[in-house]
Amino acid sequence: MTLIYVALVVQFNSVIKPLLVFAAVPYGMVGAFGGLWIMGSSFGFIAMLGMIALMGVIVSHVIVLFDFIEERREEGEDLKTALLDAGILRLRPVMITVGATILALIPLAIEGGPLWQPLSYAQIGGLIVAMVVTLVWCRCSMQSSFSTSRLSPGTCPSLRASQSLNLREPD
Numbered sequence: 001m002t003l004i005y006v007a008l009v010v011q012f013n014s015v016i017k018p019l020l021v022f023a024a025v026p027y028g029m030v031g032a033f034g035g036l037w038i039m040g041s042s043f044g045f046i047a048m049l050g051m052i053a054l055m056g057v058i059v060s061h062v063i064v065l066f067d068f069i070e071e072r073r074e075e076g077e078d079l080k081t082a083l084l085d086a087g088i089l090r091l092r093p094v095m096i097t098v099g100a101t102i103l104a105l106i107p108l109a110i111e112g113g114p115l116w117q118p119l120s121y122a123q124i125g126g127l128i129v130a131m132v133v134t135l136v137w138c139r140c141s142m143q144s145s146f147s148t149s150r151l152s153p154g155t156c157p158s159l160r161a162s163q164s165l166n167l168r169e170p171d
Contacts, residue, residue, distance in 0.1 A: 004059070005018050005022070008021060012066065016145055017066060017142075020062070020066075020138065020141050020142060021062045021063060021066065022059070023141065024058055024059075024130065024133050024134060024137065024138055025055050025058050025059065027129055027130060027133040027137070028054050028058045028126040028127075028129055028130035028133070029051060029054075029126065030129060031125040031126040031128055031129025031130060032047075032050065032051050032054055032123070032125050032126035032129075033122075033125070034125045034129070035121040035122055035123075035124050035125020035126065035128075036118060036121050036122055036125065038121075038125070039109075039121040041117060041118045041121050042118065043118070044118055046116065046118050046119045047118035047119060047121070047122045049119060050119035050120070050121075050122035050123045050126075051122050051126065053123065054122065054123050054126040054127065054130070057127065058126075058130045058133075061097075061131075061134045062134055062138050064090070065086055065090055065094075065139070066142065068085075068086050069082045069083060069086045069139075069142065072085055072086070079142075079143060080143065083139045083142065083143050086139060087135055087136075087139055090135070091135060094131060094134060094135060095131070098128070098130075098131045101123070101127060102124050102127055102128070105120040105124055106120075106124075108120040109124065
């Protein structure tokens with residue numbers, strides 16, 4: 001985990017952005033545990049493997065989103081426009097990726113037996129929650145962390161918590 005953090009610090013040239021990337025992972029875990037609970041499956045080694053794979057998918061989605069935002073900022077867009085563009089233009093690729101993964105996991109969830117069903121339930125639940133978090137919360141937290149002007153907490157549902165941390169990128 002530390003090596004991934006260091007690699008992200010180098011890629012993003014910031015110590016705060018990798019923390020925002022990793023902050024999305026617990027939400028996916030909540031979705032994974034929710035999927036297991038809804039389906040009445042127990043948590044075991046195979047479900048844990050599914051959650052480890054899920055963490056990689058979540059981190060990957062957030063990195064792609066943040067990279068897209070940074071590319072737009074380098075092209076001269078302001079932060080708010082880049083965040084809006086990221087939400088609109090990255091919506092379809094994220095939905096297609098998550099949808100295809102969920103569709104591929106459905107046969108394992110139905111006929112996989114006690115070995116593969118917990119993995120499928122954990123990943124399906126985690127992917128659904130992580131998709132929403134990636135497209136909504138990550139953009140809101142990035143705007144509250146790196147915006148030059150303070151936003152009101154009503155602008156975005158997750159701004160209250162992230163604004164209380166008063167995270168700023170050094171000038």
